[in-house]
Amino acid sequence: MRLKGKTALITGAAGCIGFATAQRFAGEGATVILSDINRDACAGRVKQIAVAGGIADMAIADLGKEAQVVAMFEDIKKNHKRLDILVNIAGGDYEPMTGLEDITDEGINRNIDANLKSCIFCCREASKMMMEQEYGKIVNMSSIMYRGATSPMQFTYSASKGAVFSFTRGLAMNLGMFNINVNAIAPALIEVEALKQGMGQEMWDAVAEDCKTRYPIGRVGQPLDVANLALFLVSEESSFITGQVIELSGGIRL
Numbered sequence: 001m002r003l004k005g006k007t008a009l010i011t012g013a014a015g016c017i018g019f020a021t022a023q024r025f026a027g028e029g030a031t032v033i034l035s036d037i038n039r040d041a042c043a044g045r046v047k048q049i050a051v052a053g054g055i056a057d058m059a060i061a062d063l064g065k066e067a068q069v070v071a072m073f074e075d076i077k078k079n080h081k082r083l084d085i086l087v088n089i090a091g092g093d094y095e096p097m098t099g100l101e102d103i104t105d106e107g108i109n110r111n112i113d114a115n116l117k118s119c120i121f122c123c124r125e126a127s128k129m130m131m132e133q134e135y136g137k138i139v140n141m142s143s144i145m146y147r148g149a150t151s152p153m154q155f156t157y158s159a160s161k162g163a164v165f166s167f168t169r170g171l172a173m174n175l176g177m178f179n180i181n182v183n184a185i186a187p188a189l190i191e192v193e194a195l196k197q198g199m200g201q202e203m204w205d206a207v208a209e210d211c212k213t214r215y216p217i218g219r220v221g222q223p224l225d226v227a228n229l230a231l232f233l234v235s236e237e238s239s240f241i242t243g244q245v246i247e248l249s250g251g252i253r254l
């Protein structure tokens with residue numbers, strides 16, 4: 001049990017990658033706090049972990065809203081006393097397939113709020129607890145899209161994930177002296193329900209088939225691939241790694 005006695009907050013935990021991460025951590029003995037904006041889906045995920053013998057709690061908030069994040073952390077402090085691990089997974093592309101001239105103020109705001117502000121607010125609040133403890137592990141969710149050029153139709157999503165990249169590095173430089181590691185994961189395509197539903201099965205099958213030929217590893221990623229990397233980054237095995245943005249990409253960009 002690599003996380004026995006640790007308390008971990010996982011955001012976006014109603015989604016595929018967040019839930020896989022929560023399950024993986026619970027299986028390693030952590031008390032997991034699942035956070036999401038989607039109350040019903042999150043409650044279902046908490047139940048699934050409890051049924052499997054894990055210890056899980058729920059923290060509902062729109063993480064792009066500062067006041068809600070602050071209130072969520074107040075509750076966590078009151079109910080759990082400490083927080084060892086934060087994995088910021090909440091987010092997604094809320095302005096996909098949008099040409100340059102069709103970018104909207106609303107689309108920019110949604111992507112910045114869900115991907116960047118949620119990450120910054122949660123890191124700020126978690127680091128207050130972690131600095132007091134002089135212990136903490138933070139993992140942020142970037143994307144291979146941080147490079148910007150990967151998909152010309154994901155401008156504002158790419159920009160938000162690029163900002164997560166630079167925020168992660170800055171935070172790592174500031175928190176190292178408090179024994180807090182800060183890293184990020186930058187995945188390529190990961191098979192999740194939200195994407196399949198958004199694209200439709202036929203389009204998904206075509207994209208996944210194409211990726212098989214382009215990714216040296218010969219397949220798209222799975223939520224468990226992300227969960228396994230997150231587990232490594234919050235374990236003691238990675239205690240000398242900080243400020244890194246690790247591409248989880250089947251080798252697509254070498």
Ligand SMILES: NC(=O)c1ccc[n+]([C@@H]2O[C@H](COP(=O)([O-])OP(=O)(O)OC[C@H]3O[C@@H](n4cnc5c(N)ncnc54)[C@H](O)[C@@H]3O)[C@@H](O)[C@H]2O)c1
Binds near residue numbers: 093113143144186
């Ligand atoms: N699936 C991929 O190919 C892929 C690739 C690279 C990065 N990512 C990133 O991985 C993360 C998880 O995505 P996923 O693929 O599991 O999608 P998903 O839609 O299944 O999960 C995202 C979750 O975040 C939650 N969320 C969104 N905005 C929120 C907010 N403001 N407050 C609280 N919760 C909010 C959603 O309700 C959802 O449950 C995202 O940050 C995404 O950008 C995904």
